[in-house]
Every structure is written in structure tokens, then in C-alpha cells.
Amino acid sequence: MKPSLAIIGAGLAGLTLARELSEQAEISLFEKARGLGGRMSTRRNATHQWDHGAQFFTARSKAFQSQLAPFIEAGNVVEWQPNIITLSPSDKPFKRPWFEPHYVAAPGMNFLLKAMSGELNIQLSTRVETVTRAQDKWQLFDEHAQLLGEYDWVVSSAPLPQTQALLPKALLGDDLAQYHMQPCYALLLTVDDAELPHWDAAKVNHSAIRWISFNHRLPGRNAKAGTVVVHTRSDWAAEHLEDDQEQVKQILLNTFCELTQVIPEAITLAQLHRWRYALSAEVIEPESEFILNVEQKLAACGDWCLGGRVEAAFASAHQLAGALRKVLA
Ligand SMILES: Cc1cc2nc3c(=O)[nH]c(=O)nc-3n(C[C@H](O)[C@H](O)[C@H](O)COP(=O)(O)OP(=O)(O)OC[C@H]3O[C@@H](n4cnc5c(N)ncnc54)[C@H](O)[C@@H]3O)c2cc1C
Known part of the structure; x- marks a missing residue:
């Protein structure tokens, strides 16, 4: 009989791990959100959609390229070649070249x-x-103390602070100082496309805002109207994390209008999303791409082990799958 393995979190890391170990273990995935995505989520209302987390990703490793190949073939993943600029409140905008493929x-x-x-x-x-x-089993319970099942193995792919809250300290070790997760605000707007500048996305300097994307102009969208995603700098978000959310929204709306020259009247909808655990700082010399305790049959993986990008989430889970395959065999 195959060992049973519970994976907490169905973001890219959790799904990668589950797919790669489906031959070796009986896998159950638990996801707190209503839909799949994690920090690669897409928010929708009746008429619009916004990619309010990850904006694009690279595929530098051979392993990630192979993983993506069938999805590129099927049209689920496409290369993005935007007209992207660098914007700052005081300087003239200039075009920003990209030297490697970026995907959405x-x-x-x-x-x-x-x-x-x-x-x-x-x-x-x-x-x-x-x-x-x-x-000899791990028991998982939900917030109503309802038993979710008994498993031989448990892997958490949740962001570090959530993994720390779930798994025994003994697994994670005392020295997690090299891993940090930082917050980010996302401002989601609908704006008539005719009112928007001609570029597709902007990397912003010297502002609370660090990124603006005209989401409806991404390839493969069936957009009927203009949708804009704005991200803040992490340090700005940390400073304003517990501020009144209406005030935060208003500051960001004003800053967006100043940067882009879009008139406030052109904005027909504005929503704010607070990502508490958005991005992790790059880990310069990671001790390992994942955390694994074979004796306890516990493990953890995710982008935070390697430095907060989509490709890091894949790499962490892919490496953990390789290590687990040896002990599950
Ligand atoms: C605003 C923002 C912008 C970004 N921009 C980029 C970018 O442009 N390019 C890039 O490469 N990366 C970007 N990233 C980072 C990228 O999104 C992440 O690196 C990647 O999605 C992480 O995947 P993951 O599977 O490790 O974690 P997650 O996607 O966070 O998945 C973890 C999952 O665990 C679930 N979970 C947590 N706790 C529990 C629990 N107790 N029970 C059940 N489920 C639980 C969560 O709901 C989540 O779905 C961005 C992230 C954010 C937030």
C-alpha cells in the first residue's frame, strides 16, 4: 500500500509536489481559499478580472521549462512581450528592455x-x-476541530509564517533568520482603456507604488474593459499595514493618477487587497531548497526557501519531490 501524504496549500509549490509524487503516495491537498492560485490568483467580479498577485514569471531552469512545455503547447501559458517602461514622479519615463522570456x-x-x-x-x-x-500517524484538524484525516506524511507549502504556526518547531529549526516575508498592497482598478497611457506596464521608482500593469492588455485575456493592477513597495506596505484601508486606497489612487496622468473620474471601480505574506527576500546561500525531517515524516517547501518568485516555488517543490521519492520508495 502507498503511504498517505497530506499537502497543506495548493499554490504552485503544493501542486508541483502533488503531481510529482502521485505515483509514490496517496495524496490529499488542503487549500484554505475557495479557488486555486495562492499568490498566483486571479480575482473576478461579474465583469472584470485582475491578476492581483504574481504578474509574470521566468523559466530559467531546464526543469521548469520542461514542466511548462505542455502548458505552453496547450495555450495555458504564453510569452508576454509588453511595452514596459520605467516611471518615476520626477524623471521622464523611458522604455525598459527585457532580455529573457517572461510568461503569463x-x-x-x-x-x-x-x-x-x-x-x-x-x-x-x-x-x-x-x-x-x-x-504513528499525523492528524490534521480544521478550525472547527474537525478531523481532516490521518496521514503518514505531512508537507506544508504555506508561506513561512503560516508553516511556522502549523508545524512543530523541531522540524523547522531555530534559525529561520535567513527567511523573511514582506507584505504588499494591490490596488485593482477599472478604467476605460481609452483613458490609459499607451504602454502596457511600468516599473516605478521613488514612489509608494513599484509596479503598474494594464492587466487587460496581457495576452489571452477576454477583457471587455480596462483593468489595472498596482503594487506597492514592500517597505511602504509594512509601514502602512494596519492603517485605515480606505485611507491607504485613497493615497494609492492619488499616487496612481499623478504618475499616469489618468483623471480620477475615469476610474469606475477601485478595490484594495492586502497581501500580508507577499514576497520573500532572496536567500543568498540557501542551506537547502526545502526542509525535510525523514524521521518525523514532515517537510516544508515553497518560494520562501529560495527567494520569493514563481520559479523559486517550483524549484523548492521539485527538489523536495526528488528527495521524498527516495524515502517513499
Ligand atoms: C503581490 C505579489 C506580486 C508578485 N509578483 C511576482 C512576479 O511578478 N513574478 C514572480 O515570479 N513572482 C511574483 N510573486 C511571488 C509568487 O506569487 C510566489 O513566489 C508564488 O506564487 C509562491 O507559490 P507557493 O506555492 O510557494 O505559495 P502560495 O502561492 O502562497 O501557496 C500557498 C497556499 O497555501 C495556502 N494555505 C496557507 N495556509 C494554509 C492552511 N493553514 N490551510 C490550508 N491552506 C493554506 C494558501 O491559501 C496558498 O494558496 C508575487 C507575489 C505577490 C503576492
């Missing part, structure tokens, strides 16, 4: 994860609240 999923960022999920056993809207030892 289509028709929304979370479609890569939807395509990856296939036949996997995923329980959405299920938050794992506690993980406890009962004889």
Missing part, C-alpha cells in the same frame, strides 16, 4: 494551476488549523 498564464494567472490540478484530490475552502501526532 492565460486567460488568467491561476489558469496554470487549474490546468495542473487535473485529477488531484484537492479539498478547497479547508483551512488546516492544527497538525498533531497520534501514535
Whole structure:
């Protein structure tokens, strides 16, 4: 009989791990959100959609290129060649070249994860609240103390602070100082496309805002109207994390209008999203791409092990899958 393995979190890392170990283990995935995506989510209302987390990704490693190949073939992942500029409040904007391929999923960022999920056993809207030892198994409970099942192995792919809250300290070790996760605000707008500048995206300097993208202009979108995603700098978000959210929204709206010369009347909808654990600082010399305790049958992976990008989430899970394959065999 195959060992049972519970994976907490169905972002890119959790799904990568589940796909790569489906031959070796009986896998159950638990995801607290209503849909797949994690930080590669797409938010929708009746008429619009915004990719409010990851904006694009690179595929530098051979392993990630191979993983993406069938999804590129199927049109779930497409190369993005935007007209991208550098913008700052005081200088003239200038065009920003990109020297390697950048990809987005289509028709929304979370479609890569939807395509990856296939036949996997995923329980959405299920938050794992506690993980406890009962004889030779791990028991998972939700926030209502409801037993979610008993498993031989547990892997957390949740962001570091959430993994720390779930897994025993003994697994993670004392020295996690090299890993940091930082917040980010996302401002999501609808604006008539005719009112927007001609460029597709901007990297912003010397401002609370660090990134602006005209989301509807991404390839593969079926957009009927202009949608804009604005991201703040992490240090600005950290400073204003607990501020009144209406005030934060207003500051960012004003800054957006100043930077782009879009008139406030052209903005027909504005929503604010607070990412508490958005990005992790680059880990210069990671001790390992993942955390694994074979004796306890516990592990953790995710972008935070390697430095906060989509490709890091894949690499961490891919490396952990390789290590687990040896011990599950
Ligand atoms: C605003 C923003 C902009 C970004 N921009 C880029 C970019 O342009 N390019 C790039 O490469 N990367 C970018 N990133 C980073 C990228 O999104 C992440 O590196 C990647 O998505 C991380 O994947 P993951 O699977 O490691 O984690 P996640 O996607 O966070 O997946 C973890 C999952 O665990 C779930 N979870 C957490 N706790 C529990 C629990 N107790 N029970 C059940 N489920 C739980 C969460 O809901 C989540 O779905 C950005 C991120 C943000 C937030």
C-alpha cells in the first residue's frame, strides 16, 4: 500500500509536489481559499478580472521549462512581450528592455494551476488549523476541530509564517533568520482603456507604488474593459499595514493618477487587497531548497526557501519531490 501524504496549500509549490509524487503516495491537498492560485490568483467580479498577485514569471531552469512545455503547447501559458517602461514622479519615463522570456498564464494567472490540478484530490475552502501526532500517524484538524484525516506524511507549502504556526518547531529549526516575508498592497482598478497611457506596464521608482500593469492588455485575456493592477513597495506596505484601508486606497489612487496622468473620474471601480505574506527576500546561500525531517515524516517547501518568485516555488517543490521519492520508495 502507498503511504498517505497530506499537502497543506495548493499554490504552485503544493501542486508541483502533488503531481510529482502521485505515483509514490496517496495524496490529499488542503487549500484554505475557495479557488486555486495562492499568490498566483486571479480575482473576478461579474465583469472584470485582475491578476492581483504574481504578474509574470521566468523559466530559467531546464526543469521548469520542461514542466511548462505542455502548458505552453496547450495555450495555458504564453510569452508576454509588453511595452514596459520605467516611471518615476520626477524623471521622464523611458522604455525598459527585457532580455529573457517572461510568461503569463492565460486567460488568467491561476489558469496554470487549474490546468495542473487535473485529477488531484484537492479539498478547497479547508483551512488546516492544527497538525498533531497520534501514535504513528499525523492528524490534521480544521478550525472547527474537525478531523481532516490521518496521514503518514505531512508537507506544508504555506508561506513561512503560516508553516511556522502549523508545524512543530523541531522540524523547522531555530534559525529561520535567513527567511523573511514582506507584505504588499494591490490596488485593482477599472478604467476605460481609452483613458490609459499607451504602454502596457511600468516599473516605478521613488514612489509608494513599484509596479503598474494594464492587466487587460496581457495576452489571452477576454477583457471587455480596462483593468489595472498596482503594487506597492514592500517597505511602504509594512509601514502602512494596519492603517485605515480606505485611507491607504485613497493615497494609492492619488499616487496612481499623478504618475499616469489618468483623471480620477475615469476610474469606475477601485478595490484594495492586502497581501500580508507577499514576497520573500532572496536567500543568498540557501542551506537547502526545502526542509525535510525523514524521521518525523514532515517537510516544508515553497518560494520562501529560495527567494520569493514563481520559479523559486517550483524549484523548492521539485527538489523536495526528488528527495521524498527516495524515502517513499
Ligand atoms: C503581490 C505579489 C506580486 C508578485 N509578483 C511576482 C512576479 O511578478 N513574478 C514572480 O515570479 N513572482 C511574483 N510573486 C511571488 C509568487 O506569487 C510566489 O513566489 C508564488 O506564487 C509562491 O507559490 P507557493 O506555492 O510557494 O505559495 P502560495 O502561492 O502562497 O501557496 C500557498 C497556499 O497555501 C495556502 N494555505 C496557507 N495556509 C494554509 C492552511 N493553514 N490551510 C490550508 N491552506 C493554506 C494558501 O491559501 C496558498 O494558496 C508575487 C507575489 C505577490 C503576492
